[in-house]
Amino acid sequence: MSNSIINLQTAENQQILTIKPPKTGLSLQGTLKIPGDKSISHRALMLGAIAQGQTTIEGLLLGEDPRSTAECFRAMGAEISPLNSQKVTVQGIGLGKLQEPLDVLNAGNSGTTIRLMLGLLASHRDRFFSVTGDASLRSRPMSRVIKPLQQMGAQIWGRNNNSLAPLAIQGQPLKPIHYQSPIASAQVKSCILLAGLMTEGKTTVTEPALSRDHSERMLQAFGATLEIDSKTNSVTIIGGSTLTGQTVIVPGDISSAAFWLVAASIVPGSELLIENVGINPTRIGVLEALEMMGADIALENKRLVTGEPVADLRVKSCQLKGCTLEGDIIPRLIDEVPILAVAAIFAEGTTIIKDAAELRVKESDRLAVIASELNKMGAKITELPDGLEITGGTGLKGAEVDSYTDHRIAMSLAIASLNAQGKTTIHRAEAAAISYPEFVETLQQFRGSL
Structure with missing residues (x-):
């Protein structure tokens, strides 16, 4: 991530993550290991x-x-x-x-x-x-x-x-x-x-x-x-x-892999191999959703590890398209809705997510928070009683945003900022450690020179 800035600072008992992508563009390349499920x-x-x-x-x-x-x-x-x-x-x-x-x-x-x-x-x-x-x-x-x-x-x-x-x-x-x-x-x-x-x-x-x-x-x-x-x-x-x-x-957590699946999909010229990811059929709704959006994801080296199906996921950047996510797929991707909302911003057309009212009683009201914070960055997201309506192709600009102490919100905002113009500042970024202690460290491995 040449000439970009990814800094983590602590102030007033909270961590502030600042991300500024380079003006010349960036691409994500390499092999990742993600935390256990x-x-x-x-x-x-x-x-x-x-x-x-x-x-x-x-x-x-x-x-x-x-x-x-x-x-x-x-x-x-x-x-x-x-x-x-x-x-x-x-x-x-x-x-x-x-x-x-x-x-x-x-x-x-x-x-x-x-x-x-x-x-x-x-x-x-x-x-x-x-x-x-x-x-x-x-x-x-x-x-x-x-x-x-x-x-x-x-x-x-x-x-x-x-x-x-x-x-x-x-x-x-x-x-x-x-x-x-x-x-x-x-x-x-x-x-x-x-x-x-x-x-x-x-x-x-x-x-x-x-x-x-x-x-x-x-x-x-x-x-x-x-x-x-x-x-x-x-x-x-x-x-x-x-x-x-x-x-x-314990296999790698597909919910953690989802952030990098979306990141590589939306950042032009990217290709990532994410190793040892659990692909339990009751958890792969995010893969099905990204497939519906046209993502370029291949499952390699499929195997069973102590009763759980596992694979390596290879993802390449491509132009996504909007889709509708509702019904039986929602329980299988409920934790991934915030990062799928990020993917939808960079997709052609409109994405509609329904039947996800459960997200209003998570660590935060994830429907309200992801809509409000991404809209600060220039997205066009409308809250629905049980979901979101996202107009794609709007582009994003850097802004001051807040995780609301929700780990999935913090990481989704960080991935969104990789494809935004200008500097994004994420307050209370320490929330990411709840499920992904190495998230910022992994993000920084792509930064190139400061």
Whole structure:
């Protein structure tokens, strides 16, 4: 990125990322390795903690969210080695043996940590737990997992009529249910399945569309008995299984790869090879969406790694075109909507995204925030109640923007700024470390001379 500037500064307890592409143009070239999959990292830590024996996790994401998961389970008796290398060991304490913690469990900014963990805590009889998180997490809805757990007999109390953290949980025996989930959510499904681990009988979750299936794959790998009906989007767990420690190899996170897929697509003359990316069928909505937009992406060296499909992704720049994204594809790309909005700005025609109201209750209201911040840069994005309408071909100019402490917003704005005229300043850029600690470092490897 010759003659460009990519600087990261700290001021008033926040990081400010400044990006100024060169006037002569730039191209992104090279091979990238991306962080481990966040969803798989969380689940490997949790299942390792409640399994018998040792679990070894290779390629673990060393971001803030998995650290929150590790701290919570350490507080309940699991021995987890320091998260300072991508190989982590977990000495499990066995199913049903989580200890009552001496203090409030802190899930930080991690919705996955608190929502999945609730299923385990609610089913630990005769033990009391309290859980909180940061300001963002305390504002995010918990009723989507609390209500089905209460149907199972769980005792959970919280703010706003038991829907917001901090939460208090009195563990007790639960009863199996068949839960018809109103939304396709891997967090809801996983929470109920984890509660069903220690519930006698069969606990079933049926979704309106298929959500990511990392929990099902990993539960089976650790020894749980599941019945999966793909025709009805239903999964059943049979209580009473014994989980045994495993070796888990975490593939690269396709949600992190998405930023570079879009970057190479929209920056002329670019070609990137992104290695070791998980291509689980329930997660590749972003690849399908970019294919609909005409992106030049090839999947190379396809293989299975500890039950998860993996490939190397080669992406070359090309002219994208607008499309409509809605329906069943949305649960499979929900985290990638902000960066797909960036892709749509540089596409020919109009892109419409629907059925994504779930994004309004993430780390930020992602629909509102990505629209407002990209519009500051000259985009033409209209908010819809459940999505976005993006007019392509408008071009972008540098501006002062804010991540709203949302990691996916921070990284999407950074990628957008690579194709903007002039300097872009991104406030609270430290949010990127939640899921991609090396994002700025990876970005800087392309910068050339300052």
